[in-house]
Amino acid sequence: MTTRELRAFKRWMKQNSIHHTNTLQFLTNPTDNQLSVTTSTDLRTGDIIATIPKQICLTVKSSLDICGFIEEFEMEGYLALAVAIMYEKSIGESSKWFGYLQIMPNANFDVPLLWSVDQVDDLLLGTELHKVRQTIKEDKALVYEDWKTCIVPFVESAPIPLNPDDFGIEQYFAAKSLISSRSFQIDDYYGFGMVPLADLFNHKTDAEDVHFTSVSSHSDSEDESLESQIDNDSDGGHLSQDESNVASPRSDFTVDDESSSTTEILEMIMVRDVKAGAEVFNTYGSMGNAALLHRYGFTEPDNPYDIVNIDLELVLEWSSSIFSSRHSRSRLSLWRRLYQSEFPSQQIDYFEISFDGEPELELLKLLFIISLPEKAYNEFDISKVVTLSKKNTIILSEITEVNKKLLLTESVRSALLSVAEIRERCYGSRSMEDDAEALKTCPITDKKLYHSLVLRISERKILEKLGTYASAGTGFLNVCNGFTTRNKVSKR
Numbered sequence: 001m002t003t004r005e006l007r008a009f010k011r012w013m014k015q016n017s018i019h020h021t022n023t024l025q026f027l028t029n030p031t032d033n034q035l036s037v038t039t040s041t042d043l044r045t046g047d048i049i050a051t052i053p054k055q056i057c058l059t060v061k062s063s064l065d066i067c068g069f070i071e072e073f074e075m076e077g078y079l080a081l082a083v084a085i086m087y088e089k090s091i092g093e094s095s096k097w098f099g100y101l102q103i104m105p106n107a108n109f110d111v112p113l114l115w116s117v118d119q120v121d122d123l124l125l126g127t128e129l130h131k132v133r134q135t136i137k138e139d140k141a142l143v144y145e146d147w148k149t150c151i152v153p154f155v156e157s158a159p160i161p162l163n164p165d166d167f168g169i170e171q172y173f174a175a176k177s178l179i180s181s182r183s184f185q186i187d188d189y190y191g192f193g194m195v196p197l198a199d200l201f202n203h204k205t206d207a208e209d210v211h212f213t214s215v216s217s218h219s220d221s222e223d224e225s226l227e228s229q230i231d232n233d234s235d236g237g238h239l240s241q242d243e244s245n246v247a248s249p250r251s252d253f254t255v256d257d258e259s260s261s262t263t264e265i266l267e268m269i270m271v272r273d274v275k276a277g278a279e280v281f282n283t284y285g286s287m288g289n290a291a292l293l294h295r296y297g298f299t300e301p302d303n304p305y306d307i308v309n310i311d312l313e314l315v316l317e318w319s320s321s322i323f324s325s326r327h328s329r330s331r332l333s334l335w336r337r338l339y340q341s342e343f344p345s346q347q348i349d350y351f352e353i354s355f356d357g358e359p360e361l362e363l364l365k366l367l368f369i370i371s372l373p374e375k376a377y378n379e380f381d382i383s384k385v386v387t388l389s390k391k392n393t394i395i396l397s398e399i400t401e402v403n404k405k406l407l408l409t410e411s412v413r414s415a416l417l418s419v420a421e422i423r424e425r426c427y428g429s430r431s432m433e434d435d436a437e438a439l440k441t442c443p444i445t446d447k448k449l450y451h452s453l454v455l456r457i458s459e460r461k462i463l464e465k466l467g468t469y470a471s472a473g474t475g476f477l478n479v480c481n482g483f484t485t486r487n488k489v490s491k492r
């Protein structure tokens with residue numbers, strides 16, 4: 001983006017009543033053309049640094065030329081917003097958002113939706129995102145299908161002349177990538193859309209400096225629905241493919257009850273002191289690197305929300321490499337029965353390993369059951385109590401996240417190491433050291449390579465920590481009955 005475009009954008013903000021404190025500075029990084037927001041003076045918690053009228057947000061509702069027809073056509077969600085964006089871009093200087101659209105990138109080419117399948121296969125091999133490769137492929141096919149079945153007929157039958165070239169498949173993919181990485185949920189009336197100025201703030205995990213407040217004169221019931229948007233806002237970083245993923249930076253919109261102003265504006269309020277010269281960050285939510293890369297096209301080193309999943313299939317691969325298939329089947333079925341007696345309507349296909357390398361309880365339970373010697377297993381199947389020695393017994397249903405280390409028998413530790421090793425093999429022939437070397441020399445401008453390396457390395461570090469978790473304290477255990485424990489868990 002040129003300095004001239006940035007200046008024009010500032011003028012456009014003024015003309016459209018988007019106000020911000022003069023201390024905010026918009027800097028363009030010359031290497032990747034990315035904007036960031038810094039402050040030239042100290043900012044204090046509680047300072048209102050910007051106000052944005054809701055009607056200047058680019059939403060379906062505010063894109064007045066096309067809104068009626070979009071609604072008549074019964075288009076909703078990201079499809080409808082994409083049409084509004086493509087339309088406003090197509091009319092150039094006649095668009096109310098011309099000054100804003102000039103500084104928006106054409107597309108966010110960093111999100112894997114816009115990568116080739118070969119790039120996804122090569123760069124993301126083994127990662128949590130590679131597992132959703134099929135979904136990325138399906139996403140692409142679905143995007144194409146949406147375009148063909150909704151957008152093409154829409155353009156053909158619109159009551160105002162639309163140039164099909166402005167609504168082509170490439171334009172649609174581009175609009176989708178922007179929606180994915182820059183749109184916000186505004187409120188029930190406007191739905192979600194592009195919020196000029198607010199979308200210039202970069203993300204920092206768990207360290208947001210600025211917060212949004214929706215100053216509204218709406219009724220209480222509408223206020224409640226805004227509050228519920230806040231409650232739904234922290235999804236813990238799981239990747240899922242529903243539409244809620246699409247409406248993104250999803251900054252917390254809260255309702256300022258004090259205000260009964262008749263205008264409808266969004267306020268940006270400081271929630272942390274920021275020193276002069278520093279960048280002012282927003283947060284797009286608490287999510288791991290796989291989710292960040294998927295939705296926004298970047299990663300963060302040492303992201304505490306990173307996780308690695310171990311698929312159930314992988315555990316079974318390990319089990320059948322050691323035990324007979326009959327053994328594996330019966331142990332799996334017992335574990336499933338126990339799990340379903342606790343959580344009748346749930347099914348587990350994978351187990352999470354946290355950033356610290358800690359496996360989730362159910363993985364330990366499954367490995368424990370698979371590793372039980374035949375005699376202990378048969379007794380356990382009947383009594384649901386495992387006798388470890390004359391003095392030590394385990395009632396599996398009494399093991400929780402808090403005391404799960406009691407399941408770390410020597411066999412379970414060894415099983416954990418094996419599954420970690422099998423999971424590690426998914427990353428292919430390039431070792432973690434190779435990845436680390438490649439990262440050292442990778443220019444930050446090669447974003448696909450750079451962020452996929454950060455993702456691979458952060459996941460592999462978790463597997464390393466899982467190895468440490470499994471190995472720690474092995475000397476502490478007593479061997480008994482083919483597996484080990486020293487703790488008296490529960491006695492009958």
Ligand SMILES: C[S@@+](CC[C@H](N)C(=O)[O-])C[C@H]1O[C@@H](n2cnc3c(N)ncnc32)[C@H](O)[C@@H]1O
Nearest residue numbers: 034035036181182199200201202203296297298
């Ligand atoms: C809402 S925009 C933020 C403003 C953006 N930097 C710009 O130039 O307009 C979101 C995009 O900014 C970039 N971004 C935001 N936070 C980032 C971060 N912590 N590291 C790297 N890129 C980031 C990503 O490309 C993301 O898709």
